[in-house]
Amino acid sequence: MHLKRCGLGRLQLSLLSLSCDHASAIRNLLHAQLLTAQFQLHSVHQISVVMAKGYWISTGTIHTPLAMVPYISRLTEWLPSVGAKFLVRDVQCDVREGTPGSLNVIIEFPSLQSAISAYESADYQSLIELRTPHSELTLSISEELVA
Numbered sequence: 001m002h003l004k005r006c007g008l009g010r011l012q013l014s015l016l017s018l019s020c021d022h023a024s025a026i027r028n029l030l031h032a033q034l035l036t037a038q039f040q041l042h043s044v045h046q047i048s049v050v051m052a053k054g055y056w057i058s059t060g061t062i063h064t065p066l067a068m069v070p071y072i073s074r075l076t077e078w079l080p081s082v083g084a085k086f087l088v089r090d091v092q093c094d095v096r097e098g099t100p101g102s103l104n105v106i107i108e109f110p111s112l113q114s115a116i117s118a119y120e121s122a123d124y125q126s127l128i129e130l131r132t133p134h135s136e137l138t139l140s141i142s143e144e145l146v147a
Helices: 022-035 066-084 112-120 123-132
Strands: 002-005 009-012 037-043 046-051 055-060 085-090 105-110 134-143
Touching: 037 055, 046 055, 055 112, 066 085, 066 112, 066 123, 112 123, 123 134
Parallel strands: none
Antiparallel strands: 002 009, 009 046, 037 046, 055 105, 055 134, 085 105
């Protein structure tokens, strides 16, 4: 059995000289252990694993924009250190339903677990203290749908 990385969070598992039954058994075992992954059996000898990404989804209102500059600066500097990046950063979104506020932010992480770990880290917890006096935000952690 051979495991190799083949780009952008994808792993390739080659099952050398295993029967189809053995390949299926290994596929089922991997699926049970990595619930956030999608497995595709390409042949008797190959399985691709695609890990689902994690996301922070935040909506709300900023009350004092200038006071948020330290938070935004430090967050922007810190995100690459945890493998994350902004996908959406909109302070004047077009709200069609509900009252979530005019701010929308979506931040992408390599996995759900990395999104959770980043949120729970001491680094981010100290950033929250910079943000909360100047804003009313919701923050949800979600997992990508891997189809």
